[in-house]
Amino acid sequence: MSSIPKDRSHNGNLKNPEVPDKTRALNTESVAEVGKKAIERPRALNIERQRSCDERSMSELSMATKADNCSRPGDHLDHLNSPLPKSGLNTPRSVTLDPHPITSEAWDALRRSLVYFRGQPVGTIAALDNSDEKLNYDQVFVRDFVPSALTFLMNGEPDIVKNFILKTLRLQSWEKKIDRFQLAEGVMPASFKVFHDPIRNHETLIADFGESAIGRVAPVDSGFWWIILLRAYTKSTGDSSLAERPECQKGMRLILSLCLSEGFDTFPTLLCADGCCMIDRRMGVYGYPIEIQALFFMALRCALQLLKQDAEGKEFMERIVKRLHALTYHMRNYFWLDLKQLNDVYRFKTEEYSHTAVNKFNVIPDSLPDWIFDFMPHGGGYFVGNVSPARMDFRWFCLGNCIAILSCMATPEQSTAIMDLIESRWEELVGDMPVKVCYPALETHEWRLITGCDPKNTRWSYHNGGSWPVLLWLLAAASIKTGRPQLARRALQLAENKLSKDSWPEYYDGTLGRYVGKQARKFQTWSIAGYLAARMMMDDPSHIGLVALEEDKTLKPLLKRSNSWTF
Numbered sequence: 001m002s003s004i005p006k007d008r009s010h011n012g013n014l015k016n017p018e019v020p021d022k023t024r025a026l027n028t029e030s031v032a033e034v035g036k037k038a039i040e041r042p043r044a045l046n047i048e049r050q051r052s053c054d055e056r057s058m059s060e061l062s063m064a065t066k067a068d069n070c071s072r073p074g075d076h077l078d079h080l081n082s083p084l085p086k087s088g089l090n091t092p093r094s095v096t097l098d099p100h101p102i103t104s105e106a107w108d109a110l111r112r113s114l115v116y117f118r119g120q121p122v123g124t125i126a127a128l129d130n131s132d133e134k135l136n137y138d139q140v141f142v143r144d145f146v147p148s149a150l151t152f153l154m155n156g157e158p159d160i161v162k163n164f165i166l167k168t169l170r171l172q173s174w175e176k177k178i179d180r181f182q183l184a185e186g187v188m189p190a191s192f193k194v195f196h197d198p199i200r201n202h203e204t205l206i207a208d209f210g211e212s213a214i215g216r217v218a219p220v221d222s223g224f225w226w227i228i229l230l231r232a233y234t235k236s237t238g239d240s241s242l243a244e245r246p247e248c249q250k251g252m253r254l255i256l257s258l259c260l261s262e263g264f265d266t267f268p269t270l271l272c273a274d275g276c277c278m279i280d281r282r283m284g285v286y287g288y289p290i291e292i293q294a295l296f297f298m299a300l301r302c303a304l305q306l307l308k309q310d311a312e313g314k315e316f317m318e319r320i321v322k323r324l325h326a327l328t329y330h331m332r333n334y335f336w337l338d339l340k341q342l343n344d345v346y347r348f349k350t351e352e353y354s355h356t357a358v359n360k361f362n363v364i365p366d367s368l369p370d371w372i373f374d375f376m377p378h379g380g381g382y383f384v385g386n387v388s389p390a391r392m393d394f395r396w397f398c399l400g401n402c403i404a405i406l407s408c409m410a411t412p413e414q415s416t417a418i419m420d421l422i423e424s425r426w427e428e429l430v431g432d433m434p435v436k437v438c439y440p441a442l443e444t445h446e447w448r449l450i451t452g453c454d455p456k457n458t459r460w461s462y463h464n465g466g467s468w469p470v471l472l473w474l475l476a477a478a479s480i481k482t483g484r485p486q487l488a489r490r491a492l493q494l495a496e497n498k499l500s501k502d503s504w505p506e507y508y509d510g511t512l513g514r515y516v517g518k519q520a521r522k523f524q525t526w527s528i529a530g531y532l533a534a535r536m537m538m539d540d541p542s543h544i545g546l547v548a549l550e551e552d553k554t555l556k557p558l559l560k561r562s563n564s565w566t567f
């Protein structure tokens with residue numbers, strides 16, 4: 001057990017009066033320090049975009065089988081030049097928990113989920129549940145592989161991560177079509193699988209860019225996760241040669257051109273279709289969902305560290321820096337909600353015109369949902385689900401808020417407030433199984449209207465307020481980064497009581513997350529890897545350097561809303 005002193009308040013900040021002492025920060029300061037050092041620490045080692053005939057698109061296969069030394073722009077953002085400082089290995093283990101018997105079982109299950117392509121491990125299958133209809137759970141999903149990748153990196157097994165990065169990069173170079181419409185070059189697949197042709201005894205990869213997915217939505221998050229993973233690999237191994245390869249540089253630039261391109265936008269946020277991320281069905285997250293904005297922010301910051309300073313790289317860095325400044329301002333101001341801000345919205349005037357408007361997006365106070373008034377604690381806050389003209393989605397989403405902390409999209413004060421909220425609303429957001437994907441659930445008329453009567457997304461199930469064990473790693477990383485490891489420990493204990501007994505379900509249902517999800521797959525790989533990743537970060541907090549960025553001091557702190565036009 002830890003030898004870290006008890007009874008400290010997190011980060012030396014004032015305690016939230018609503019949070020009972022017994023649930024509060026034990027062991028905080030040294031963990032935060034180790035976490036901070038991990039973000040800073042070093043070691044350096046030092047394709048053409050054409051379609052391979054070995055690699056075919058999912059739609060085709062389904063048819064076939066139906067049968068210089070100058071300073072970099074943005075250097076200030078992380079004080080880091082490539083190669084990235086190495087993190088993780090050989091660092092002090094400051095909050096080692098007692099080994100838990102399910103850890104070795106989880107490792108066995110994770111290894112069983114490995115997917116091989118021509119003899120090499122290239123990813124992990126989404127679920128190894130043979131009892132149910134497979135749908136697309138027999139594929140390697142880019143987003144699902146992230147916790148597996150982190151687990152392998154933390155365990156000193158980077159090769160599979162490298163293989164995955166290179167294979168998905170090859171898939172990006174495919175020509176992608178949905179019906180007769182050609183998708184942009186930079187789009188990364190949602191998932192892929194290995195097809196074994198028994199007659200030719202030959203393996204090929206088949207990918208899905210949205211053309212097979214429910215709703216036919218391209219995964220906006222895949223490209224961002226790919227860049228984030230490339231940085232995690234570089235950080236973990238100290239090997240910058242992978243990121244420096246021309247094909248990786250080009251892959252990154254293609255992803256970036258997609259999201260930095262100019263259009264009719266009046267906001268620096270990224271406009272998205274419903275279902276383009278982890279929540280990959282209609283759930284009313286279209287517009288500017290927090291999950292995508294936070295991943296976008298993080299990927300931009302990671303790309304700044306990974307891009308080479310050649311002519312093309314520099315041009316992108318300049319565009320990234322500009323976008324980050326605007327995005328930071330927009331997110332920290334307009335997406336942020338705490339008691340004061342809630343009260344301001346409650347008293348908003350509408351129909352304001354011109355630069356002096358306080359209620360810039362013309363949000364109508366009557367659109368504030370009833371639940372928000374009790375849910376908002378005195379001392380906490382969070383980034384709301386979505387902000388667009390006349391529309392604020394007040395729901396809390398786990399992934400976006402955790403990534404906001406890890407990427408420093410949130411100011412240190414906002415990060416602390418997000419954790420305060422999780423602590424104050426533990427029963428609602430964590431309950432019996434960490435963590436709710438969003439809160440609260442849509443019910444009755446709203447559910448009908450917003451989900452289109454989706455029977456999989458009924459209230460407190462699946463994407464509609466279901467509890468997803470994969471989110472444990474994000475909660476753990478955010479807890480460690482903010483110096484609140486006791487929250488991660490509580491969450492881990494809850495998960496350890498049930499996950500293995502329940503055969504590692506994909507998600508849980510109910511207001512408290514007490515029931516194995518109605519249609520949840522068993523042996524869902526990212527539930528297994530999410531647990532392992534959380535556990536390993538707790539055992540060695542320096543590992544969070546793989547997914548946590550340092551604060552950029554040059555990004556302006558929170559400004560008053562009404563100041564933006566004079567900024």
Ligand code: GLC
Pocket residue numbers: 126137141143144277278279280281
């Ligand atoms: C479901 C989830 C999605 C996940 C996939 C594979 O479609 O909504 O986020 O990537 O399953 O696990």
